[in-house]
Amino acid sequence: MLQKLYLGSNKFSSKFPLSLWKISGLLYLSVSQNSIEGEVPSDIGELKAIVGLYLHSNHFTGVIPSRFGELQNLQYLDVLNNSFFGQIPLSFANLINLEFLNLSSNALSGTIPKSLETLSYLKSISVSFNDLEGEIPSGGVFANSTLQSFLGNKGLCGMHILEIPACAINNPGKQSKLKEVLLKIVTPVVISSILIFLFVSAWIMKRKKKGKSKDVEKVPEIKTYQLISYYEIQRATNNFDGSNLIGEGSSGSVYEGTFSSGTTVAIKVLDLENEQVCKRFDTECEVMRNVRHRNLVAVITTCSSDYIRAFVLKYMSNGSLENWLYREPCHLNLLQRVTVMLDASMAIEYLHHGNDTAIVHCDIKQVNVLLDEDMVVHVGDFGISKILAVSKCMTQTETLGTLGYIAPEYGSEGIVSASGDVYSYGIMLMEILTKRRPTDEDICNENLDLRKWIIQSFSGTMMDVVDANLFCEEEQITRKSEICIASMIELALDCTKEMPESRITMKDVVKRLSKIKNTFLEM
Incomplete structure (x- = not known):
């Protein structure tokens, strides 16, 4: 039998x-x-x-x-x-x-x-x-x-599970008495609050006339070079010496450079033989003219001639997020990863909602998230970004982002919208928690993407999914770490829903991730 x-x-x-x-x-x-x-x-x-x-x-x-x-x-x-x-x-x-x-x-x-x-x-x-x-x-x-x-x-x-909202209590008698008491207490408080609010609002309006908002205004101050020549860039990089090379990509190379003033910068030199890359230079210039935020890479100046197209950028001494995930001996603990992703979300939120026209980055991934000497995030590389017209919430493109990070509608139809960036951010959030690339061979061989792999694997223990390095300082996973990671994974899944209209916005991401970080610190 x-x-x-x-x-x-x-x-x-x-x-x-x-x-x-x-x-x-x-x-x-x-x-x-x-x-x-x-x-x-x-x-x-x-x-x-x-x-x-x-x-x-x-x-x-x-x-x-x-x-x-x-x-x-x-x-x-x-x-x-x-x-x-x-x-x-x-x-x-x-x-x-x-x-x-x-x-x-x-x-x-x-x-x-x-x-x-x-x-x-x-x-x-x-x-x-x-x-x-x-x-x-x-x-x-x-x-x-x-x-x-x-x-x-x-x-x-249900109150017995942390981070699950408590159930509403339905008791009309008690609620009626409670409302009566609250009405007597709250009414004078509300009136006083309104008066205070009106006074404070008037004071704030006066202050606002004197300057811009905190996030936009407080970009680290760097000496601005109005004009820069090919010769100055050549000298700053020791004639583009290999020892100055920080990184290479399909669009060109990035060098560490030091000007005669002693200022150290990053110099992004584009590949002039690639016509598409030259178009990206114009796109990136247009984007950078429209943005200014503490979590975006600061462009000091540019150089454009028959010999070179280059950006002079604020130097990021701690490299990219990708380095911190995959190169030894770099290591980020859980709080650092939450903070990094919160910084990155604020930058993308600003691009989507902080200007008269929305800017879609189109290539959100670990290598474009850079860290300065204080481990503050600066999102960079706007070479394939799109500035949406005021009347549009989406557009089309023939230029693809990076495989594994692009949203389904972006790869199949070339549809570009802010929700595509949200999708890429969600993939990046999964990657920073699991230390698994969306293009890892075992995931692709099983006809999965990173989202499906997490859902399928999450039925086991949390240690089966997340990067073990998160807990190298703990003998076992703590309750607050478990709650934090579970909340971040749920956030990532909400970012990566298949239908663009079902995804949350970057404003929602910033709010939820801020709450996750605060809860983690308070426990």
Whole structure:
């Protein structure tokens, strides 16, 4: 009699044979990581002896049959990463031997059955990335569950899980009395506050007339060179000596240079043989004329002649974020990574929302995030950026960004919009947490992108997903680190939704990341 059937990690497609759902003596069935379609039939109830059932990472759809509740020997049930919808069956409460339950990354709705608290053997449950709502039960397995098990369900609430909002208390009698008391206390306070507000507003308006906003105005002061020649650049870089070379790319080279005044700068020299690159010089000049922010690379001056196209930039002594992720002995702890990504988000938010016309960077990635001597972020390289007309929220381009970071609509149709930058930022956020490039061979070989890889891998422990170097100073992951990382991953997933209109804005990113950082520091 067949007792174990393992068909996982193949390329099976179409529907699963109905006869295999009726093998009454089967103990273990695994068809995970295929492309199997269709619904799970009610015949599932015939698998009376089944102990382990692994259906994850397929294309199963439909509701989860209530006859699952008849499988009283079942200990392991994993349906992660499918398309099941409807409610979690109440009959799951009959799975008296169940130890592991993973329902993550489906489209389940409704509430989490409170009856699951009664399953005394249940050690692990995950319902992340569904459309569940209502209160998270607090007893049984839920008492020791972490935020990771409930991520991606906007409607869930419950005070016993940190970072999940508390459920609203609905008690009309108490609320009525509370409103009456608050009205007596709050009314005079509100009137006083309005008067103070009017006075302060008048004072602020006077102050604003004297200067620009803090973020825009306080760019580090560097001596500005009105005119610079090819000869001066040649001398500053020791005739473009290899020892001065900082980096090379498809558009040209970057050199460290020192002028006669003693000022050290970075000099970006474009490849004149590439016609597209020469066009980028004009684009970058136009963008830099329109922006000024503490988290954008400061352009000191430019040099344009028959021999050279070059930008003279503020020197970033700590190199790029890519160096800090992938080159030893560089290392960033969790707080530093949060701070770096917050700085970067502020720069992109300014590009999108801080000017009369939105500027789309189009090439957000680790190598374009630079760090100065104080580890302050400066986003650079505007060579393929687009300035959107006031009346437009998107445009088209034939110039692609970097593979792995570009949004789906950008790569397939050339559609450029601010939400494309949000997508690239989300990929970068995933990369800084996992130390996995979006083009890593093992991810591409499994026909995954970084987003899908994280969702698929997140059903295990957090250590299976994140960069182990984050915790080199800790014997084990702390509660506050776990909450911080889980919140950042959820933010990254909200940035990288497939449909542009479903993504959040950079304003939302800045708000949420600021809250994540503050929560981490306060715990």
